[in-house]
Amino acid sequence: MSDLLAAENLHKRYFDGSSELHVLRGVSMGVGAGEILVIMGPSGAGKSTLLHILGALDTADEGEVTYDGLGFSSLSGSMLAGLRNHHFGFVFQFFHLLPDLRAIENVMLPAMIDTGVFAWLGRKRAVLERAKELMELVGLGDRMRHKPGKLSGGERQRLAIARALMNRPRIVFCDEPTGNLDTATSNDIFELIHTLNQDEGLTFVIVTHNKQLAERADRVLHIIDGQIDGIQLEPAQDPQSDEEIH
Amino acid sequence: MQKYQTFIGFRYLRTRLFTILSLLAVQFCVAVLMVVLCVMWGFDRDLRASIRGSLSTIIIEGQFGDEIDDWEEVVDEIKNIEGVAYSAPYVQSLCLIIANNVKLPSRVKGVILDKERTTSKVEAYFKNGTKQRLDFNLEMEDGDSLQPPNPGAVVGTELARNMGLRPGTKVRFIASRSAARFRPDEFTVVGSFKSGLYDFDLHHVYVPLEDAQAMLGMGDAVTGVSVEVTDGASPSDVRERIKRKLGSICRVETWEDRRRNFLGSLAIERRVQAVIIGMVAFLAGFTILATIWMTVKEKTKDIGIIKSCGGTTFGIMSIFVFNGFYIGVVGAALGLALGLLFLSYINPIADFIEGLTGFSVFPKTMYYIDKIPVEFNVNGISWILALAVIFCVVYSIIPAWFASRLNPVEALRYE
Numbered sequence: 001m002s003d004l005l006a007a008e009n010l011h012k013r014y015f016d017g018s019s020e021l022h023v024l025r026g027v028s029m030g031v032g033a034g035e036i037l038v039i040m041g042p043s044g045a046g047k048s049t050l051l052h053i054l055g056a057l058d059t060a061d062e063g064e065v066t067y068d069g070l071g072f073s074s075l076s077g078s079m080l081a082g083l084r085n086h087h088f089g090f091v092f093q094f095f096h097l098l099p100d101l102r103a104i105e106n107v108m109l110p111a112m113i114d115t116g117v118f119a120w121l122g123r124k125r126a127v128l129e130r131a132k133e134l135m136e137l138v139g140l141g142d143r144m145r146h147k148p149g150k151l152s153g154g155e156r157q158r159l160a161i162a163r164a165l166m167n168r169p170r171i172v173f174c175d176e177p178t179g180n181l182d183t184a185t186s187n188d189i190f191e192l193i194h195t196l197n198q199d200e201g202l203t204f205v206i207v208t209h210n211k212q213l214a215e216r217a218d219r220v221l222h223i224i225d226g227q228i229d230g231i232q233l234e235p236a237q238d239p240q241s242d243e244e245i246h
Numbered sequence: 247m248q249k250y251q252t253f254i255g256f257r258y259l260r261t262r263l264f265t266i267l268s269l270l271a272v273q274f275c276v277a278v279l280m281v282v283l284c285v286m287w288g289f290d291r292d293l294r295a296s297i298r299g300s301l302s303t304i305i306i307e308g309q310f311g312d313e314i315d316d317w318e319e320v321v322d323e324i325k326n327i328e329g330v331a332y333s334a335p336y337v338q339s340l341c342l343i344i345a346n347n348v349k350l351p352s353r354v355k356g357v358i359l360d361k362e363r364t365t366s367k368v369e370a371y372f373k374n375g376t377k378q379r380l381d382f383n384l385e386m387e388d389g390d391s392l393q394p395p396n397p398g399a400v401v402g403t404e405l406a407r408n409m410g411l412r413p414g415t416k417v418r419f420i421a422s423r424s425a426a427r428f429r430p431d432e433f434t435v436v437g438s439f440k441s442g443l444y445d446f447d448l449h450h451v452y453v454p455l456e457d458a459q460a461m462l463g464m465g466d467a468v469t470g471v472s473v474e475v476t477d478g479a480s481p482s483d484v485r486e487r488i489k490r491k492l493g494s495i496c497r498v499e500t501w502e503d504r505r506r507n508f509l510g511s512l513a514i515e516r517r518v519q520a521v522i523i524g525m526v527a528f529l530a531g532f533t534i535l536a537t538i539w540m541t542v543k544e545k546t547k548d549i550g551i552i553k554s555c556g557g558t559t560f561g562i563m564s565i566f567v568f569n570g571f572y573i574g575v576v577g578a579a580l581g582l583a584l585g586l587l588f589l590s591y592i593n594p595i596a597d598f599i600e601g602l603t604g605f606s607v608f609p610k611t612m613y614y615i616d617k618i619p620v621e622f623n624v625n626g627i628s629w630i631l632a633l634a635v636i637f638c639v640v641y642s643i644i645p646a647w648f649a650s651r652l653n654p655v656e657a658l659r660y661e
């Protein structure tokens with residue numbers, strides 16, 4: 001398989017006292033390089049859980065995720081952190097920006113995580129340039145010094161996207177990126193995602209309830225009762241990603 | 247150390263009430279510890295000086311309280327012993343001092359000033375007195391000095407004050423010594439000395455050696471010989487060498503041997519102090535723990551975000567330990583400044599409070615010392631500062647560890 005990211009038979013259970021909640025019941029899937037994959041499903045189906053496991057933020061009880069041929073279970077905690085830093089970007093429904101940092105500092109965060117205090121002295125200028133570029137790209141060129149609290153919802157989400165892109169990741173995971181935004185703003189965000197996908201070949205894995213966004217995806221996976229339900233191919237697009245169902 | 251650890255660490259410290267409160271807490275603790283300890287060390291130093299009195303580093307006396315008949319021979323014998331710098335003969339006796347119809351017990355010490363100044367601080371004491379005399383002569387109005395008709399005596403300032411003694415006053419001594427002629431000798435007060443040790447200044451009188459010998463009927467004999475050791479020589483080693491040389495005719499002691507009992511109780515006190523101070527520091531450290539803990543609680547979501555951006559467990563931990571370290575270093579520096587400021591003005595402050603409230607902060611007769619003593623012990627102060635920083639770091643490690651263990655998914659799940 002030429003999948004960039006692949007999940008094999010993932011299981012996730014939560015225990016609440018004596019009762020067991022089996023959230024993921026054997027999910028297998030793949031994400032091809034350069035595609036936009038949308039995951040849909042009813043609330044509580046386990047979409048976020050799956051996304052977190054795919055993004056190495058959480059671990060599965062059973063099964064394995066492989067990125068570029070590397071199994072997550074063979075990697076140490078700091079190697080997984082490195083993976084999240086260099087190869088993955090995250091965009092969340094609630095933006096999740098650091099309130100104490102200015103907009104541009106939020107964008108620079110992944111680079112600061114990647115750079116030692118002394119190396120920073122040499123790298124700072126380049127990082128700042130890149131952060132400015134990204135802020136221009138997402139249309140926040142005049143909001144660099146704002147604290148996130150002073151930005152609107154749409155602006156915050158665009159800022160979060162800029163941050164996710166800082167270290168030139170290969171995959172960006174989005175958990176309901178437009179869940180808190182109105183239709184017009186959501187459309188802006190779609191546009192941005194699309195442009196990034198087309199221009200930079202970025203891979204997106206997006207959990208959403210938004211039908212419009214799903215229509216523009218390369219592929220849509222439905223999760224029902226902790227399992228992948230079906231596959232929808234956008235007929236006009238990307239013939240190479242006819243992947244497995246489960 | 248990655249850039250974000252210090253960057254975010256600093257940002258968490260900025261403009262937060264907790265930061266200011268914990269900085270103040272550390273500053274206050276350091277300053278209080280410094281003031282208390284420096285005064286305690288000062289007391290210790292002065293108490294030791296007080297306990298030591300006019301004792302020289304090493305004292306040679308006759309075995310069983312006998313006199314030394316030929317002190318020049320003793321001085322000759324020990325002169326070349328390694329570590330012996332100076333030696334001086336003295337006569338000492340308990341006397342009743344009588345003047346202006348007042349009688350007080352006192353300790354009369356007969357010395358050869360030129361020799362005595364090499365083995366004790368007598369010179370400095372005399373200089374601090376009302377008359378800066380370095381002989382036993384009486385100073386005349388025109389500045390000339392005059393050998394008084396009676397032998398001269400230099401009395402402690404407190405004694406002079408208590409008995410109304412001034413230059414020219416006649417005093418008599420009644421010695422407790424059995425061999426003394428039973429005829430009160432008349433001396434003339436030529437000046438007073440001041441050691442700053444209340445007890446010492448209240449009870450001591452210096453007179454010329456031969457006059458003391460005459461008064462006590464000792465002939466050429468002396469009570470003992472004071473010895474000062476060379477710089478860096480160990481007094482107890484020198485004592486052993488002198489003992490070996492002089493054999494058993496003489497008793498050779500260091501001043502600490504002589505005052506063993508008093509010094510022993512000082513040492514016990516010091517141990518108790520150390521325990522109490524350790525407990526205070528331990529409790530004060532909880533302020534830091536609470537502060538960092540609050541920060542961690544407040545920043546739970548941030549921790550999830552940083553982890554999602556690739557922050558490691560160690561990285562998260564070091565953000566908060568860095569906070570503790572920063573609070574420790576800055577708080578200790580502020581505390582050092584406050585402590586030094588307070589200590590430099592401690593006596594004016596005490597006087598001011600006394601003037602304001604009428605409450606005597608420091609009644610001097612009670613402490614035998616005439617002002618609040620302060621010892622700026624650089625080693626000790628460094629220890630306080632180092633401990634403050636260490637405590638802050640150690641106490642921040644606990645909440646930092648919890649922070650670093652937070653599950654990022656849990657931290658991020660809800661708005």
Ligand SMILES: Nc1ncnc2c1ncn2[C@@H]1O[C@H](COP(=O)(O)OP(=O)(O)OP(=O)(O)O)[C@@H](O)[C@H]1O
Pocket residue numbers: 014015016021023041042043044045046047048049050
């Ligand atoms: N830490 C946890 N402990 C117990 N149960 C949990 C925990 N985390 C998630 N769950 C449960 O797992 C299930 C799946 O959660 P998840 O957030 O993945 O759903 P979702 O598909 O993203 O739903 P939504 O569309 O509402 O965001 C839910 O029923 C949730 O209650």
Ligand SMILES: [Mg+2]
Pocket residue numbers: 047048049175
């Ligand atoms: Mg969800």
